Structures are given as C-alpha cells and as structure tokens.
Amino acid sequence: NAGVTQTPKFQVLKTGQSMTLQCAQDMNHEYMSWYRQDPGMGLRLIHYSVGAGITDQGEVPNGYNVSRSTTEDFPLRLLSAAPSQTSVYFCASSYRLTANTEAFFGQGTRLTVV
Amino acid sequence: KQEVTQIPAALSVPEGENLVLNCSFTDSAIYNLQWFRQDPGKGLTSLLLIQSSQREQTSGRLNASLDKSSGRSTLYIAASQPGDSATYLCAVRAGNTGKLIFGQGTTLQVKP
Numbered sequence: 001n002a003g004v005t006q007t008p009k010f011q012v013l014k015t016g017q018s019m020t021l022q023c024a025q026d027m028n029h030e031y032m033s034w035y036r037q038d039p040g041m042g043l044r045l046i047h048y049s050v051g052a053g054i055t056d057q058g059e060v061p062n063g064y065n066v067s068r069s070t071t072e073d074f075p076l077r078l079l080s081a082a083p084s085q086t087s088v089y090f091c092a093s094s095y096r097l098t099a100n101t102e103a104f105f106g107q108g109t110r111l112t113v114v
Numbered sequence: 115k116q117e118v119t120q121i122p123a124a125l126s127v128p129e130g131e132n133l134v135l136n137c138s139f140t141d142s143a144i145y146n147l148q149w150f151r152q153d154p155g156k157g158l159t160s161l162l163l164i165q166s167s168q169r170e171q172t173s174g175r176l177n178a179s180l181d182k183s184s185g186r187s188t189l190y191i192a193a194s195q196p197g198d199s200a201t202y203l204c205a206v207r208a209g210n211t212g213k214l215i216f217g218q219g220t221t222l223q224v225k226p
Contacts, residue, residue, distance in 0.1 A: 031212050043205075043216045050212070058213060090157060097212045100146050100165050103205075107157035 002026050006091050006106035013081040013113045021076040021109050023091030029104075030096045032074040036060065036087040037108075043090065049074055050097045081113045116141045116208050120217035127194055128225050135189040135220045137204035142182045148214070149178050149189050150203040158203065162189070194224045 007022045025032065033048035035058075045058030049068040063085060065077040074093075078085060089109045095101040117140045127133055137147070146165050150158040162171045162178040164187065170179040177190040187204055201221045205214040 033212065035214075040218075042218055043203075043214070045211070045213045048212055056211070058211065092158075092214075094212070097210075100207075102160055102163045103148060103207075103214060104160060105150070105158040110155075 004091055004093055004104050004106035006089075006109050008109060009107065010110050011112070013078070013111065015081060015083060015113060017078075017081050019078050019081065021078070021089055021091075021111075023074045023076065023106060024072050025074075025091075025093040025104070026072065027093065027095075027104070028071060029093035030071065032068070032091065032093045033058070034064070034066065034074070034076045035090045035092065037090060038087050046076065046089075078111075083113045085111065086113045087111060116144075116206065116215050118204060118206055118215050118217040120202075120204060120220050122220060123218065124221045124223075126223040126225065129194060129196060131194050131224075132190070132192050133194055133222070135191070135202050135204075135222070137187040137189070137217055139185045139187075139206050139215075141208065142185055144182065144206045144208045147178075147180055147187050147204060147206050149176075149187075150205065152201045152203060152219070154201075161202075191222075194222075196224045196226050198222060199224050 004025045030051045034046040035043045047066040049055045091106045094103045148163045149161040164180040175192040201219045203219045205216045
C-alpha cells in the first residue's frame, strides 16, 4: 500500500517556467489537498478537492492551478514560476471531507525557483 | 480565526526521559486534532488522531490527550529514545474546507 505518492522529490525551475507537481493516492480517498511549508509560516493550504471534478481554493492559491479528473490523482500546476514559490510542497488525502478521518501526507516536493 | 501554538519550540532531553509536548488552539470548534512527526527533509507521518468527542488516544509509547474546553492537547512520549528525535506538529481540523491548521512544531532532540 503506497499511500500518497508525490513526484518529483526535488525540482529547480527558472523564473517564468511552468511545471506540474504530481500527487497520487491509492486509498480511494475522496478528499485531497496541497500545502506549502515555509520557514516561519508553517503549512498553508493552497487548493483542495472533495472529489473528482470538484476543486476549490485554499488560503494561498495565487499562481497555482489544480484539476481532479480521477479519484486517485490531484496534480498541482505552477503557471509561471516565481522565486516566492520556492518552498516544500505536500499533498495530503483523507477519506472524505465530512468524515472525521486521518490525513495522510506524501513525502513532499522540494522546489527551488531561481 | 483559529490559531495553533506549540510550546516549547525546541526541547532537548536525555534518553529514557518521559516528556510532554504541548499544543494549544484558540477556537474549541474543531472536528479533530492530529499529531504528526516530521524528520528533517521528510514528509509528515501521522502519529495519533483524536476526534473532538474523545479525550485521549494511545499508540505504543505515545499518548495524546485533548481538552476542547481549554483548547489544549498534549503528546506524552514515554521512555524517550534517540530515534524519537524529530519535529512534532499538531494540527486541528476546523471549518468546512477540511483545512488543517498547524502549529509551528516542537523540535525534539533525545540525547543518547
């Protein structure tokens, strides 16, 4: 049972480039989300999804797009990378938004924008 | 606005000690509280989940308590080991977005 899998683990981008961070879970969870972790700021919610075809913004959505075409996958797209997006990105999933269930996190993607 | 605070920010103890990590939150309207462990450069590993209706949860040498009325949770680690060295994060789930609100973490060092 792989849990939540994120790829790549590390990435360096130039300012203005775009890329997609991949996230997949094999637990049949409906709820998936993306967080970024920055020193002194803790973890902040970027976007979330309550099921296939349904996404919504978190507290820091600017500069990021998401889509959810399947239950398993929830990719995060950086449209035009900026140095301020240098961070560690975590994908998380839990069974359902309305259920009082445990959140599982991936191993993270460490992104540097130069 | 919900805020989560963890004190102390860092803790160093000799191996074998029992220790308590603290987490406080400002709004008692939470669905649950979860404790995580994060090793340097790694992801978050879930340790314990306490539902809002529960008072405590136990897993091995770990025991987490929840007092919603006072806005506090503690993580008790018994007989600490060097392998317990990591950053411990607490997070509350509140609101209708499923968002987890994290504390800044307590970095624990257990010395052999």
